[in-house]
Amino acid sequence: MSSPHQTTHHKILQACASLLSDGDGKGVRMSDIAKAAKISRQAVYLHFASRADLLEATTRYIDEQLGLEERLAPSRQAKNGRERLLAYIAMWGAYVPHIYPTAKALMTASDSDEAAAGAWRDRMIDMREGCEAAVQMLYQEGQLAAAWTVDSATDMLWTLLSVSNWEQLTRTCGWDQATYIKQLQEVALRTLIDDAG
Amino acid sequence: MSSPHQTTHHKILQACASLLSDGDGKGVRMSDIAKAAKISRQAVYLHFASRADLLEATTRYIDEQLGLEERLAPSRQAKNGRERLLAYIAMWGAYVPHIYPTAKALMTASDSDEAAAGAWRDRMIDMREGCEAAVQMLYQEGQLAAAWTVDSATDMLWTLLSVSNWEQLTRTCGWDQATYIKQLQEVALRTLIDDAG
DNA sequence: GATGAAACTTGACACAGTGTCAATTGACAT
DNA sequence: ATGTCAATTGACACTGTGTCAAGTTTCATC
Numbered sequence: 001m002s003s004p005h006q007t008t009h010h011k012i013l014q015a016c017a018s019l020l021s022d023g024d025g026k027g028v029r030m031s032d033i034a035k036a037a038k039i040s041r042q043a044v045y046l047h048f049a050s051r052a053d054l055l056e057a058t059t060r061y062i063d064e065q066l067g068l069e070e071r072l073a074p075s076r077q078a079k080n081g082r083e084r085l086l087a088y089i090a091m092w093g094a095y096v097p098h099i100y101p102t103a104k105a106l107m108t109a110s111d112s113d114e115a116a117a118g119a120w121r122d123r124m125i126d127m128r129e130g131c132e133a134a135v136q137m138l139y140q141e142g143q144l145a146a147a148w149t150v151d152s153a154t155d156m157l158w159t160l161l162s163v164s165n166w167e168q169l170t171r172t173c174g175w176d177q178a179t180y181i182k183q184l185q186e187v188a189l190r191t192l193i194d195d196a197g
Numbered sequence: 198m199s200s201p202h203q204t205t206h207h208k209i210l211q212a213c214a215s216l217l218s219d220g221d222g223k224g225v226r227m228s229d230i231a232k233a234a235k236i237s238r239q240a241v242y243l244h245f246a247s248r249a250d251l252l253e254a255t256t257r258y259i260d261e262q263l264g265l266e267e268r269l270a271p272s273r274q275a276k277n278g279r280e281r282l283l284a285y286i287a288m289w290g291a292y293v294p295h296i297y298p299t300a301k302a303l304m305t306a307s308d309s310d311e312a313a314a315g316a317w318r319d320r321m322i323d324m325r326e327g328c329e330a331a332v333q334m335l336y337q338e339g340q341l342a343a344a345w346t347v348d349s350a351t352d353m354l355w356t357l358l359s360v361s362n363w364e365q366l367t368r369t370c371g372w373d374q375a376t377y378i379k380q381l382q383e384v385a386l387r388t389l390i391d392d393a394g
Numbered sequence: 395g396a397t398g399a400a401a402c403t404t405g406a407c408a409c410a411g412t413g414t415c416a417a418t419t420g421a422c423a424t
Numbered sequence: 425a426t427g428t429c430a431a432t433t434g435a436c437a438c439t440g441t442g443t444c445a446a447g448t449t450t451c452a453t454c
Contacts, residue, residue, distance in 0.1 A: 029411065040432055051412070108305060147383045155370040156380060164361040172318075173352040183353060186344045190387045226440065237403050248441070
């Protein structure tokens with residue numbers, strides 16, 4: 001737990017995050033990051049063991065910058081499962097665009113496949129918990145549709161909200177953010193709740 | 198339109214398909230393929246311009262081997278949109294396991310990113326047409342839920358059935374094939390049709 | 395049977411990008 | 425002055441794709 005204030009460590013994260021934000025995560029090389037941080041390429045390795053390691057740290061850094069915790073508050077304060085589900089999807093839909101480039105870089109990390117894939121998977125497991133909380137609440141209210149267990153419904157919701165899906169719908173299909181949120185809320189409600197008004 | 202009978206061309210496709218089938222598409226190198234086809238690595242390039250090119254040809258080859266067209270028949274013969282939707286999802290759920298390794302290799306082709314990604318995208322656009330046909334049929338029957346246009350519903354269904362989602366649900370979440378099919382049918386019905394009995 | 399064209403082989407190489415190593419410099423504290 | 429830590433420079437190994445050149449096999453065809 002070193003404290004990364006305005007240290008080199010911090011500068012690297014900033015440079016990495018910034019490079020990932022412009023462009024869509026393609027071809028951000030260690031040397032690019034070093035250059036952006038005004039540092040030698042090798043110095044990066046003094047702070048991060050590998051590209052995957054740096055990428056993973058960058059997602060955490062971005063989470064802090066963007067106040068992920070605060071963004072989660074509305075869904076946590078929701079008074080019923082339905083509201084919680086809607087709030088969670090709204091939060092997520094507004095959040096993904098920010099982490100997308102990093103996510104993409106992490107998901108398609110060609111080289112240190114194991115490490116990068118693992119880092120991203122860990123990250124997504126955290127997000128799964130948010131899904132589970134909403135589903136659990138629905139279940140306890142007796143609102144969860146009969147076709148689902150808490151587990152399978154969580155799996156489904158989690159998958160529905162995956163970054164890949166977000167990418168396909170917004171990038172390939174051209175949906176805008178508001179549409180993405182509205183339609184995914186629609187799907188989630190109709191799928192998970194019986195009186196899906 | 199050369200005719201690939203028992204030619205080298207054909208042997209390469211066979212070797213590639215076979216290598217992709219065991220293992221999950223990771224680290225299948227050009228040299229591995231050449232070795233499996235009992236050919237020099239360079240000879241592969243006499244038949245396929247690049248790894249992406251070969252991979253793409255392999256998906257087509259597999260489609261033929263597995264009789265994709267015949268598998269599509271039941272959904273095409275369905276007498277209403279609902280049946281067509283269900284049949285299409287059932288077909289797809291049974292089909293994905295076979296193309297998954299190749300799909301994965303194509304999606305995560307680190308190098309010739311453009312070509313590989315493009316090849317896979319083309320492939321998926323074909324599959325989108327199957328989704329659209331079902332949605333269109335529902336629409337013409339007045340069965341498509343009010344929240345959707347034909348386009349947006351097709352986008353949603355297409356995304357729902359993506360290989361990434363299949364991968365997450367079956368590989369990560371551990372769903373078996375029957376569960377995948379049943380639950381995705383459930384989601385599609387509830388989402389797209391108003392009287393989602 | 396010689397000629398020639400295709401298909402294939404061998405071996406070498408360029409290229410990109412990651413990660414490693416060793417030797418050196420600079421700053422700062424004690 | 426000494427030690428230590430951060431950073432630099434430059435070189436190198438490694439992996440895998442794709443390219444090139446020169447030689448060999450195979451086979452058809454005159």
